[in-house]
Amino acid sequence: MTESTPLPAPRVAAILLAGGTGTRAGFDHPKQLEPLGGKAVLRWSIDAFDAHPAISLGVLVANGDVMAAAGDTGKGWIYADPGIERQQSVGHALLALADWEDEALVLVHDAARPGLTADVIDRLLAALETAEAAIPTLPVPDTLVEQAHGEAGEVIDRSALARVQTPQAFRLGILRRAHAAAVEAAATDDAQLVRRLGIAVAAVPGDARLHKLTYAEDMAILAGLLGTGTMRTAVGMGYDVHRLVAGKPLWIGGIEIAHSHGLEGHSDADVALHAITDAILGALADGDIGDHFPPSDPQWRGAASHRFLAFAGERVAARHGRIAHVDLTIIAEAPKIGPHRVAIRARIAEILAIPVERVSVKATTTERLGFTGRREGIAAQAVATLELPEN
Secondary structure (H helix, E strand, O other): OOOOOOOOOOOEEEEEEOOOOOHHHOOOOOHHHOEEOOEEHHHHHHHHHHHOOOOOEEEEEOOHHHHHHHOOOOOOEEEEOOOOOHHHHHHHHHHHOOOOOOOOEEEEEEOOOOOOOHHHHHHHHHHOOOOOEEEEEEEOOOOEEEEEOOEEEEEEOOOOOEEEOOOEEEEHHHHHHHHHOOOOOOOOOHHHHHHOOOOOOEEEEOOHHHOOOOOOOHHHHHHHHOOOOOEEEEEEEEEEEEEEEEOOOEEEOOEEEOOOEEEOOOOOOOHHHHHHHHHHHHHOOOOOHHHHOOOOOHHHOOOOOHHHHHHHHHHHHHOOOEEEEEEEEEEOOOOOOHHHHHHHHHHHHHHHOOOHHHEEEEEEOOOOOHHHHOOOEEEEEEEEEEEEEOO
């Protein structure tokens, strides 16, 4: 009796989806290009697949700018154009694998989950030895309730629920069938399409480090999970004052307020935005508004102060930090700031691209004392709290 020759292991391909714009994250570039621990978010997944001995080919689904940022890889990678929806992007990747046999294995992964480990890949591939498809899942630790009209309802039994992650693993032929059958149907992941064929999907333990980058705040969570460094809190204070003069528009907090007088200055003299700008620059230990926008430079004559504040916000982003809170106090006898407070908060939040809940705007008077009490000018002071990575 002769021993049978073992069958060769099936080929394994990785599909990395990096075609989304990630607008909810609020970055000025696709979220998969946001730096994390010294490299772009999507590079973490590329490196994880490159390092795994079972992966023989990768398909990066991305546009040209993202492809260029991905750089060289240790294994052969090919590229596919992203679609409008995730399902179309996977379909394009499958076309790129047209010459691969149905028995091959494929891992479909979202680039927004940089915490991919070899252990998760191993568990998925092991599951495919007996299953047609497999996904990583985590238990739901929180209490779940139904919710309607802002009110909590009945508690939902979480014991039968799980959080689904990527990568999701499939026999290539099964994934092809699932996408071919779903031309007129949509799904948020590929496992849903496979289940619609009546095929069981195995679940393997996931990993908390596969946290998904959706909002800017997720970067701090990922940095902690992936051990890329700790964050420190930095606080800065800003103060500004300008004289009130007749015949000029009055800009405070990025909005124009109807008043008999306006503020005199080289730019539009918005004391509120100037104070916040200096507070942010102070927290960064990056000089003050005059260092970056000197009054001696004619290009800033009459400039809108939102440009200065947006610049300060960009300096925070360049340091891979975040603006945790802004507290502004406007000191004026007139006009009354109260009726404009909501609009000022919203405008500051818009300029800095942060939630309005992180912006506080207050107003006070000096009880008719001093230059503000005599209505000769308006002053503002601000405190900015930042979270910055440790050097």
